[in-house]
Amino acid sequence: MRTINSKDITEAVKKAAIEANTLLPTDIYQALQEAYAKEQLPRAKHILEVLLENADLARQEGLALCQDTGLVVVNITFGQEVHVEGSLEEAVNEGIRRGYREGHFRASVVRHPFRRENTGDNTPCVIHTELVPGDGMQLTVFPKGAGSENMGRVAMLKPGAGEQGIIDFVIEAIEMAGGSPCPPLVVGVGVGGNLEVAPYLAKKALMRPLGKPGPHPELEHKLLELINRTGIGPQGLGGNTTALGVNLEVHPTHIASLPVAVNLGCHSTRRCTVEL
Ligand code: SF4
Numbered sequence: 035m036r037t038i039n040s041k042d043i044t045e046a047v048k049k050a051a052i053e054a055n056t057l058l059p060t061d062i063y064q065a066l067q068e069a070y071a072k073e074q075l076p077r078a079k080h081i082l083e084v085l086l087e088n089a090d091l092a093r094q095e096g097l098a099l100c101q102d103t104g105l106v107v108v109n110i111t112f113g114q115e116v117h118v119e120g121s122l123e124e125a126v127n128e129g130i131r132r133g134y135r136e137g138h139f140r141a142s143v144v145r146h147p148f149r150r151e152n153t154g155d156n157t158p159c160v161i162h163t164e165l166v167p168g169d170g171m172q173l174t175v176f177p178k179g180a181g182s183e184n185m186g187r188v189a190m191l192k193p194g195a196g197e198q199g200i201i202d203f204v205i206e207a208i209e210m211a212g213g214s215p216c217p218p219l220v221v222g223v224g225v226g227g228n229l230e231v232a233p234y235l236a237k238k239a240l241m242r243p244l245g246k247p248g249p250h251p252e253l254e255h256k257l258l259e260l261i262n263r264t265g266i267g268p269q270g271l272g273g274n275t276t277a278l279g280v281n282l283e284v285h286p287t288h289i290a291s292l293p294v295a296v297n298l299g300c301h302s303t304r305r306c307t308v309e310l
Pocket residue numbers: 100101102103178179180181182183214215216300301302
């Protein structure tokens with residue numbers, strides 16, 4: 035059994051929170067560059083240029099990529115042979131608290147959905163843990179803005195809807211979202227599981243770097259082509275670049291179910307993974 039001190043977790047999460055908010059991941063930055071090179075519509079091209087400039091400035095000045103620094107999701111893969119000294123949940127939240135304070139990032143979390151008083155330090159975050167073999171721990175810090183999160187959708191399709199039903203649902207979600215989720219998007223799709231698993235898969239899909247192979251690359255490619263044919267374009271003002279990529283994850287499901295969820299990542303899809 036390996037012991038990890040909760041103070042080390044707090045420090046790692048703090049650094050990851052600052053990095054995630056100020057450094058656009060390389061794969062997203064490269065995808066924006068490629069989209070800029072390919073985009074035909076001058077207005078869309080200009081927007082992509084501004085987004086690249088924004089990412090450069092954030093990196094150089096240590097500033098937030100976007101004013102909405104999000105509700106933070108922290109995905110933890112937790113080795114079965116790890117023992118945490120202290121509270122894991124409190125250690126992670128303390129890391130977010132310190133990172134947001136040091137980074138001067140906006141606090142966007144309200145304590146109760148009806149009363150809506152701001153907690154003042156962007157906690158609590160949303161924590162998911164997955165048990166894996168071994169004595170390591172990996173944490174992905176994923177600040178998620180509401181503009182894109184609010185446009186996510188989930189459906190319990192009939193199994194007979196098949197692949198075409200999945201495609202139709204994803205395209206409908208993109209068209210309903212329009213410019214609200216700040217395109218160009220990263221589109222996370224979760225298929226299978228049940229009513230709670232499919233949305234989790236869609237969120238997890240957004241944490242996979244663009245270009246890293248998933249279980250269904252052909253369907254991802256087909257969806258990306260169809261999404262970019264909608265013409266919604268950067269910031270919803272028209273163009274060929276509505277999405278930079280589609281990541282799809284699957285899970286076993288019930289014989290009578292075909293759950294599908296869509297979670298949209300914006301042009302500032304931010305994440306930072308650390309290992310302990
Ligand atoms: S959707 Fe993304 S880019 Fe748009 S306001 Fe929210 S965090 Fe910022």
